[in-house]
Amino acid sequence: MVIKQGDTLYLFFETKSPITMQGDIGAAKSIDKGATWEPLGIALDEAWHLSFPFVFNYNGEVSLSVTYNDIVLDHAFL
Amino acid sequence: MMPESNEIGQLNLYRAVNFPLSWKLEKVILKKPLVDSTIVHHEGIYWLIGSDHTGFGAKKNGQLEIWYSSSPLGTWKPHKKNPIYNGKRSIGARNGGRAFLYDGSLYRVGQDCGENYGKRIRVSKIEVLSKEEYREVEVPFSLEASRKGKNSWNGVRQHHFDVKQLSSGEFIGLVDGDRVTSGDLFHRVILGYASLAAAISVVILLGFLLGVVNCIVPSTWCMNYYAGKRTDALLNLETAGLFSEKLRRIGSRLNRVPPFLRGFVKPNSSMGKFTLGVIVILGLLLTCVGVRYIYGGSGAVEPYPFKGHLSQFTLATMTYDARLWNLKMYVKRYSRCPSVKEIVVIWNKGPPPDLSELDSAVPVRIRVQKQNSLNNRFEIDPLIKTRAVLELDDDIMMPCDDIEKGFRVWREHPERLVGFYPRFVDQTMTYSAEKFARSHKGYNMILTGAAFMDVRFAFDMYQSDKAKLGRVFVDEQFNCEDILLNFLYANASGSGKAVEYVRPSLVTIDTSKFSGVAISGNTNQHYRKRSKCLRRFSDLYGSLVDRRWEFGGRKDGWDL
Numbered sequence: 001m002v003i004k005q006g007d008t009l010y011l012f013f014e015t016k017s018p019i020t021m022q023g024d025i026g027a028a029k030s031i032d033k034g035a036t037w038e039p040l041g042i043a044l045d046e047a048w049h050l051s052f053p054f055v056f057n058y059n060g061e062v063s064l065s066v067t068y069n070d071i072v073l074d075h076a077f078l
Numbered sequence: 079m080m081p082e083s084n085e086i087g088q089l090n091l092y093r094a095v096n097f098p099l100s101w102k103l104e105k106v107i108l109k110k111p112l113v114d115s116t117i118v119h120h121e122g123i124y125w126l127i128g129s130d131h132t133g134f135g136a137k138k139n140g141q142l143e144i145w146y147s148s149s150p151l152g153t154w155k156p157h158k159k160n161p162i163y164n165g166k167r168s169i170g171a172r173n174g175g176r177a178f179l180y181d182g183s184l185y186r187v188g189q190d191c192g193e194n195y196g197k198r199i200r201v202s203k204i205e206v207l208s209k210e211e212y213r214e215v216e217v218p219f220s221l222e223a224s225r226k227g228k229n230s231w232n233g234v235r236q237h238h239f240d241v242k243q244l245s246s247g248e249f250i251g252l253v254d255g256d257r258v259t260s261g262d263l264f265h266r267v268i269l270g271y272a273s274l275a276a277a278i279s280v281v282i283l284l285g286f287l288l289g290v291v292n293c294i295v296p297s298t299w300c301m302n303y304y305a306g307k308r309t310d311a312l313l314n315l316e317t318a319g320l321f322s323e324k325l326r327r328i329g330s331r332l333n334r335v336p337p338f339l340r341g342f343v344k345p346n347s348s349m350g351k352f353t354l355g356v357i358v359i360l361g362l363l364l365t366c367v368g369v370r371y372i373y374g375g376s377g378a379v380e381p382y383p384f385k386g387h388l389s390q391f392t393l394a395t396m397t398y399d400a401r402l403w404n405l406k407m408y409v410k411r412y413s414r415c416p417s418v419k420e421i422v423v424i425w426n427k428g429p430p431p432d433l434s435e436l437d438s439a440v441p442v443r444i445r446v447q448k449q450n451s452l453n454n455r456f457e458i459d460p461l462i463k464t465r466a467v468l469e470l471d472d473d474i475m476m477p478c479d480d481i482e483k484g485f486r487v488w489r490e491h492p493e494r495l496v497g498f499y500p501r502f503v504d505q506t507m508t509y510s511a512e513k514f515a516r517s518h519k520g521y522n523m524i525l526t527g528a529a530f531m532d533v534r535f536a537f538d539m540y541q542s543d544k545a546k547l548g549r550v551f552v553d554e555q556f557n558c559e560d561i562l563l564n565f566l567y568a569n570a571s572g573s574g575k576a577v578e579y580v581r582p583s584l585v586t587i588d589t590s591k592f593s594g595v596a597i598s599g600n601t602n603q604h605y606r607k608r609s610k611c612l613r614r615f616s617d618l619y620g621s622l623v624d625r626r627w628e629f630g631g632r633k634d635g636w637d638l
Contacts, residue, residue, distance in 0.1 A: 001175070001176055001240045001252075002240055002242045002250065002252055003242070004242060004244070004245075005097075007245065009242075009250070010097075010098050011252065012098070013254075027098045027099060029098075033244060033248075033250060034250050034252070040098060040099060041099055042099075043098055043099050043100075043101060044092065044101050051113075051114075052113065052114045052115070052173075054115065054116055054117060054176065056117060056150070058149075058150050058151075062093070062094035062097050062098075064091070064092045064093075064094065064101055
């Protein structure tokens with residue numbers, strides 16, 4: 001999902017290895033309304049599968065919630 | 079962090095320590111393996127919407143539940159109507175992105191998992207959201223889908239849609255896509271290994287039949303075992319004896335299998351030889367299938383990025399009514415190549431076909447010409463929106479991958495004419511086939527029967543006043559429009575390289591050789607005419623003789 005800070009867009013997405021079948025949360029940045037994206041790297045990597053990041057601002061802090069569940073193995077790339 | 083957490087499944091909340099790449103676990107907000115959950119703030123309450131597939135009787139991809147709280151940190155309480163859904167997978171129960179506010183109404187994004195996990199997106203308008211009630215109704219939602227199947231990044235599945243309003247008021251939407259169905263890699267590997275296992279069995283069977291492999295279990299194995307146990311207690315001796323006796327019998331029965339099979343097939347008879355041949359072919363076939371499944375990828379043709387970006391081009395072909403059969407095949411085939419944006423059919427003669435007769439994955443436009451002229455091929459057309467045009471004759475059948483390679487090479491040098499058919503012209507000014515260019519290890523022309531060009535640069539040049547005498551000659555000869563464009567390119571490039579070759583793969587077929595409706599049908603006459611053109615255009619626009627570009631200049635070997 002995408003969030004906005006000023007005019008900069010940040011994209012958080014599931015990035016999954018088709019070999020290990022484990023997803024991590026990747027981040028990318030765009031300063032031209034999404035026309036081009038700069039990959040920033042992995043934002044969150046746990047020992048289990050992560051997907052469906054949900055990022056929001058609460059009390060001035062940015063928070064991230066993710067789906068993770070070992071049973072969900074069939075997530076496609078976001 | 080709770081160590082057992084990943085086993086029971088739960089919903090974690092992380093806080094940004096250093097946005098956007100450093101996060102710290104803040105709280106386990108729900109001790110439930112809620113998947114694809116989204117939070118929406120509505121009328122002072124936080125609503126958590128997601129699916130729990132682990133509950134008793136929960137329908138996978140068909141379940142949805144809601145929790146609410148006064149703060150995103152909890153405590154979360156279950157909605158009275160939970161589960162909101164627990165049924166069909168096609169209704170879009172499972173979330174497919176965050177819920178969003180538009181025009182005062184809340185909308186929920188769901189994924190339709192009817193045919194396959196994450197097949198398409200559905201959007202519902204939330205009409206009632208309270209602690210006791212929930213009601214949503216699906217609204218029309220159209221996401222332009224590609225018809226190119228696995229050759230398109232989103233040709234098979236789309237399962238996430240995220241929308242955000244910018245400060246300008248515009249909306250930005252992000253969607254994902256997949257060119258294969260869910261679990262495709264897993265299926266390919268299983269099928270691949272199964273085929274290889276079958277191939278190995280076939281090889282062993284073949285070994286039996288030819289007598290190369292014999293299954294011999296020596297009965298002494300069992301005897302030794304028996305002998306070694308001789309000093310054991312009586313009971314032990316008896317059971318061991320029984321066991322070894324059984325083993326010996328099985329062994330001797332196995333030993334009888336190869337001669338039996340050999341007797342059955344009779345490898346020396348003609349029927350036996352035929353059977354052996356069939357088995358060999360079957361083994362080879364299974365090996366090929368297995369290797370293809372394991373190493374062949376999804377079978378999709380993917381575009382080649384240049385500087386990290388992909389692009390698209392317009393495909394143009396010139397034809398007339400006698401070649402409608404060719405055109406149908408052409409459109410069906412090439413419209414599915416990844417980078418083709420649109421097809422323009424330059425219709426030179428006869429009644430044009432109805433668009434419904436053509437099976438295309440991209441828009442097709444038929445441009446009916448007033449005159450049957452070869453110059454129409456390079457007519458200025460403001461409706462062409464891409465910078466690149468691939469002129470490709472309707473009688474050439476080449477794989478999409480060749481075309482994608484050509485497009486990549488052209489993007490490196492958009493000022494060049496990049497194509498698949500090289501020619502070499504020397505001082506004799508005799509038009510010759512590709513063999514001649516090969517024997518001179520170089521080329522100075524690229525035929526436009528299959529070539530990429532910058533549509534504005536090429537067409538403007540071709541239709542300029544300077545090229546008028548050339549165009550008149552093309553109409554007189556009813557030939558050589560491609561040669562004329564090559565002379566114009568060379569003339570405009572100074573000493574630089576004006577043309578570039580990309581090698582087509584071996585499976586490229588030129589169907590004009592069979593159909594007999596091409597202008598190049600009579601080779602001798604055709605070549606004489608084209609030699610005449612070479613002399614005429616050399617006089618008008620300067621000679622090509624001093625130019626020669628060698629094959630194999632590229633590191634990737636695409637021009638060998």
